[in-house]
């Protein structure tokens with residue numbers, strides 16, 4: 001008896017102090033059994049059953065049997081996860097995925113879970129993802145990566161509200177914008193992305209018009225860095241020159257392949273032979289408004305140079321292996337000509353807490369009104385929380401893994417030897433001698449002249 005009391009008390013304390021451990025020790029088993037036992041009654045209570053088929057009703061009437069029960073959507077599987085449970089459910093005829101997404105709140109109450117979402121995985125089947133506790137309260141990224149999660153240009157940035165990992169996948173979504181009010185967590189998200197990219201074979205290029213306070217400490221892993229708007233305009237133009245040189249390499253390789261029967265013909269860097277393939281570049285811009293604002297005629301000219309270069313990079317950069325990550329507080333037409341055009345190219349959209357609806361419309365106005373609303377609802381006491389939207393109209397809440405500047409600096413210093421020297425951007429190579437020598441840099445060969 002005493003042992004039972006001790007176990008129950010221990011479980012209670014664990015649930016209060018460390019919900020992740022509670023879930024993995026007691027919670028998952030208890031929840032799985034409860035879902036299995038209560039499945040039929042919960043589906044009934046949540047209006048997720050349908051009337052028996054006419055055939056069964058007719059047969060029952062002919063034979064004088066009692067009226068057949070409502071039909072249940074079939075429970076295909078229950079999969080425990082690190083943060084919750086996933087159920088595979090085959091829908092009954094006449095049901096659609098919307099019935100289940102409309103019932104998620106009822107399912108949450110009925111199963112006693114913290115959060116429930118649902119999505120159609122294949123025709124007729126929905127996956128119901130349930131989290132057992134508030135996974136975004138203290139983000140703990142999984143230590144073991146999911147199968148297929150490794151890969152160049154794919155980094156784990158945050159946890160989603162359903163407990164899954166949110167990846168920034170540059171090859172799927174080449175260019176992205178992250179918005180948010182001051183103090184909402186943009187810099188922490190940026191650090192997390194850079195920390196994860198540092199270990200990969202990519203060139204990091206940065207524009208930080210806050211005099212470099214965010215990116216300069218990470219300079220050892222950066223191939224080029226601009227810390228004011230004038231240097232940024234030059235750097236962006238140099239990147240356009242690099243992009244054009246890479247296009248020439250691709251063209252030349254296409255001509256070679258065209259003469260070889262059955263040879264694949266590539267239209268981007270990934271199809272180039274390894275010795276010709278340039279290293280991919282991730283360009284990070286902190287506070288885009290600093291590039292777009294001007295007061296004097298000279299600044300206006302510089303702004304135009306920057307915006308034109310950025311629009312060209314966003315339009316054409318993907319095939320040349322150039323990817324953009326833009327951070328800012330706002331990103332709307334008030335920043336002047338070219339900004340709306342640039343935004344249309346930035347298919348990845350993330351918004352941290354914003355001060356007004358118009359800011360969140362800048363991220364999601366053309367994607368989903370629900371996402372616009374969700375971004376305005378992010379609480380002040382949840383820095384790092386954000387809404388991510390996709391061009392398909394889907395969106396989800398995430399929270400970035402808290403990453404200190406110290407952690408990011410340590411990762412960048414550790415992988416400084418992976419920093420390629422980009423010939424076109426060599427003059428923007430940060431001077432890190434003040435902090436010690438850069439470890440032997442891997443010199444990337446310049447794209448061969450055509």
Ligand SMILES: Nc1ncnc2c1ncn2[C@@H]1O[C@H](COP(=O)(O)OP(=O)(O)OP(=O)(O)O)[C@@H](O)[C@H]1O
Pocket residue numbers: 180181182183184185186187188189383384385399400401402403
């Ligand atoms: N993912 C997170 N988890 C926990 N705390 C966070 C997270 N992100 C940010 N914070 C907290 O919020 C504070 C402000 O975050 P951050 O500096 O990233 O904001 P910001 O949007 O870049 O602000 P600004 O635009 O003024 O630079 C951080 O010092 C950190 O304490």
